Amino acid sequence: MAEVRASPLSSEKLRETADAAVGDVQSGSTVMVGGFGDAGVPFALIDALVRRGVTDLSIVANNCGTGERGLAALFKHGMVRRVYASFPAQAGNGHFAESFRSGRTELVLIPQGTLAERIRAAGAGLGGILTPTGVDTLVAEGKQVVLVDGRSYLLELPLHADVALVRAHTADTSGNLRYRLSSRNFNPVMAMAARCTIAEVERLVEVGALDPDDVHTPGVFVDRLFVAPAGRRE
């Protein structure tokens, strides 16, 4: 990853191509990918990652992709060593299922709310969270149980990443982001949890054009921007 970050209010974050935006993502990295279903998935950045051909990735995402594009393409090309997800098994996810069953990809199954909180904990500088979700189930295996006021909670550790790929609707050139409708989902928490956050956006506006009250993810969390107006779906 780049050692020197652009100033939070500079416009040096903009990249001309998706390939340039992900150009230094290394094999073996942990990569968070925003989205839920197809909504809010940074398809153009994932396409570029596939072209880059890195391997041994650890992917953090709610789903494991369907069809041929998006997360499914990462599994199709054998790029994923481990995936942290809440909803990996679903119709049309043959590439993930094949990668899992061949032993190429290890699955870490995480309840959806716990996934969001573990990511949030990383971005918020916390050492973990305590959740009642998953107590006495398979996801509790190997985890510490903490009793608070007589109720059992699982200690869930933060999930950090080297890179987060997110998709937003509007960005200003300093990286302030605004999401649209249910495309918001995991994107804001992921944008805060990685050492380098790369945002694919539908449209770009000048600094000052976004009302400060409408900024969902402040530019301080965003390292790079790429504009992909129609790049989101097959």
Place this chain on the structure above:
Amino acid sequence: MSERWSPDEIAARLAADLPGGSIVNLGIGMPTLVAAHLPPDRGIVLHSENGIIGLGPPASAEAVDPDLIDAGKTPVTLVRGAAIVDHATSFALIRGGRLDIAVLGAYQVAESGDLANWRVAGEDLGSVGGAMDIAIGARRLFVMMRYLDKDGRSKLVRTCTYPLTARACVKRVYTDLAVIDIAANGFVVRDRAPGVTREALQDATAARLRFLDQPVGATE
């Protein structure tokens, strides 16, 4: 067995039992049918765990917006006054006690209220999604399912043999044959489909049933 309630009839019975003004989450699959039967004047607000508070009906073909889907990935609409939140906030609503009622599907429900609904025993893959959070977070959890599985086995059991979603969480089960409460002493039948006798229902069930009009502690 005699006549069964259709999925829409089950959904209508469940919808009629939802208190006015409640925040409700309907799980993927059969529970989604409940939305079409909500009494319009009761002010029930639907939550979808992918960040929607105030979910509306499915979108018509010309109104599909790829940025607006529900937790089942179906294109949807919003009701007036809806709010959009991120995933952390959406699940804070669930675990934090703001979700009044959730309706989930199930593979098995035990007489203790234990729920198994995310992976079939012996399968190597399952999707837990938001089910574990919803099961422990909803103030009241209803299950909507067929009474028997596709092999004709009882889905009401003494102890779940499939991987658990959460312990002691289910309060009531709506099925094609009967509506059943989970009480301190196990399954209590509230209502039966037309022509379904107590004996036939008990014969189809892998756990002991009590009946609402039967004194507590009485035996068959």
